[in-house]
Amino acid sequence: MTPDKDLIAAATAWRRDFHRYPELLFDVDRTAARVADLLRSFGCDQIATCIGRSGVVAVIRGGTAPASRTIGIRADMDALPILETTGLPYASATKERMHACGHDGHMAILxxxxxxLASTRAFSGTVVAIFQPAEEGGCGAKVMLEDGLFERFGIEEVYALHNMPGMDVGTFALSSGVMLAASDRFDIKILGKGGHAARPHETIDPISVANHVISALQTIVSRSVDPIDPVVLSVTSIHAGDAYNVIPSAVVLKGTARTLSETNRDKIENRVQAIATSVAKVFGAEAEIEYRRGYPPTVNHPVQARILGDAAVRVAGDAGVERDNAPIMAAEDFSYMLNARPGAFIFIGNGMTASLHHPEYDFNDNALPIGIALWVDLVTGGTFNNVDV
Structure with a gap:
C-alpha cells in the first residue's frame, strides 16, 4: 500500500498541528481531543476517551471473513519540557514545550x-488504535493497562514504532529480543558534619565522602557485571553547600542505572545500596539511598517480531530492514504492554536529523507515508492474517 497524495498531505498537516501545540505527560487535553475528533471523522466503529486518564482508543473492524486476531497499535502523544530552537513555521507556540521525540509523527502515522483502514475495511479481525499519554516519564502505558485497556478491547497482540534519527528514511530496524533498556533512578544523601572551612578536622566532610562514593559506584559496571551484558550507570547531579567558607553537612547525588536484564537490574540496585552505605561509614558519615524502579526492558516477542519484520520488508525491501538490531540503552514504557501481551516494537528511519530530545529536532515528514504503509501492511498483509501462532 502506498498512501495517496491526499492522505500524505492530511497526515503532514496533522503532524505539524500537533507539533505547534505540544502538551506534557497526562495533560494532553487539546491533543487527545483533536485525535478523537479525527477518529470520529474517519468512521471508526468505537471511540473511547479518558482511558488511563487521558488516552484515546479507537476500534476498527475488518470487512472480510473469517475473522482473525485483535491487535493493538500504539502511538504516544506527549511532548517534552524543552525550549524549541528550530525556527520552523510550525514551531512550538508554547514556551519550553516541544515535540522533541517525534510523538507528533507517531500520532500522524497511526x-x-x-x-x-476505516475507509477500505480490506482486512479480517479487529484493529485497536491506542493513543497513549505520558510516555516521557509518566508510565502512561502502565496507567492505561491498569485501566483495563487490553481486557476491555480484547487486545491479543500489540505493536508500536519509534522514529530514529541517523537511520535513513525508508528503513526499519528491530530484533526478536531486547530492544531497549530498563531505566531506574537513585538519590543518595550523604550525611556528614558541617563546619568552618578553616577547621576541616572538626567536620565530617560529605563532599569528600561523595567523591569516594561516586568513584566506587563506577566499579559496578567495570567489576560487578558481565561485560557482554551492557549496563550504564551515571551520576548526573551533585548538590552541596552554598558558601565558600562553609563545609556543608550533607550532599545529594542523583543518577540513573540502565540495564538490559532483570538479573543485572537487581544486582545494580543491591550494589548501589551496599557501596553508598559502606563507603560513607568508612569516613564516619551516613548514606540514605532511595532507589526507584522505572520502565522495564523493552523485549520483542519472536513470533510478533517476525510478523512485524515481514511487514517492514514488504514496505521497504530486504535491504531496508535490519532484523537483528543491537539494543540501545534508552527506555520506553511500551515495555509494560509487551510484558502483558505478545508484540513487537520497531524503529523507523528519520534521516540525518538532530537527535531525539534535542532543541533542534524535528520529525521528518518524509517518514509519514512509510510508517502509514507499515501499519496498513501489518493489518492487511498475508503474514499477519495467515500466521499460525
Whole structure:
C-alpha cells in the first residue's frame, strides 16, 4: 500500500498541528481531543476517551471473513519540557514545550493508517488504535493497562514504532529480543558534619565522602557485571553547600542505572545500596539511598517480531530492514504492554536529523507515508492474517 497524495498531505498537516501545540505527560487535553475528533471523522466503529486518564482508543473492524486476531497499535502523544530552537513555521507556540521525540509523527502515522483502514475495511479481525499519554516519564502505558485497556478491547497482540534519527528514511530496524533498556533512578544523601572551612578536622566532610562514593559506584559496571551484558550507570547531579567558607553537612547525588536484564537490574540496585552505605561509614558519615524502579526492558516477542519484520520488508525491501538490531540503552514504557501481551516494537528511519530530545529536532515528514504503509501492511498483509501462532 502506498498512501495517496491526499492522505500524505492530511497526515503532514496533522503532524505539524500537533507539533505547534505540544502538551506534557497526562495533560494532553487539546491533543487527545483533536485525535478523537479525527477518529470520529474517519468512521471508526468505537471511540473511547479518558482511558488511563487521558488516552484515546479507537476500534476498527475488518470487512472480510473469517475473522482473525485483535491487535493493538500504539502511538504516544506527549511532548517534552524543552525550549524549541528550530525556527520552523510550525514551531512550538508554547514556551519550553516541544515535540522533541517525534510523538507528533507517531500520532500522524497511526491516524493515517486508521483513516485508510476505516475507509477500505480490506482486512479480517479487529484493529485497536491506542493513543497513549505520558510516555516521557509518566508510565502512561502502565496507567492505561491498569485501566483495563487490553481486557476491555480484547487486545491479543500489540505493536508500536519509534522514529530514529541517523537511520535513513525508508528503513526499519528491530530484533526478536531486547530492544531497549530498563531505566531506574537513585538519590543518595550523604550525611556528614558541617563546619568552618578553616577547621576541616572538626567536620565530617560529605563532599569528600561523595567523591569516594561516586568513584566506587563506577566499579559496578567495570567489576560487578558481565561485560557482554551492557549496563550504564551515571551520576548526573551533585548538590552541596552554598558558601565558600562553609563545609556543608550533607550532599545529594542523583543518577540513573540502565540495564538490559532483570538479573543485572537487581544486582545494580543491591550494589548501589551496599557501596553508598559502606563507603560513607568508612569516613564516619551516613548514606540514605532511595532507589526507584522505572520502565522495564523493552523485549520483542519472536513470533510478533517476525510478523512485524515481514511487514517492514514488504514496505521497504530486504535491504531496508535490519532484523537483528543491537539494543540501545534508552527506555520506553511500551515495555509494560509487551510484558502483558505478545508484540513487537520497531524503529523507523528519520534521516540525518538532530537527535531525539534535542532543541533542534524535528520529525521528518518524509517518514509519514512509510510508517502509514507499515501499519496498513501489518493489518492487511498475508503474514499477519495467515500466521499460525
Amino acid at each position: 491516524l493515517g493508517a486508521v483513516k485508510h
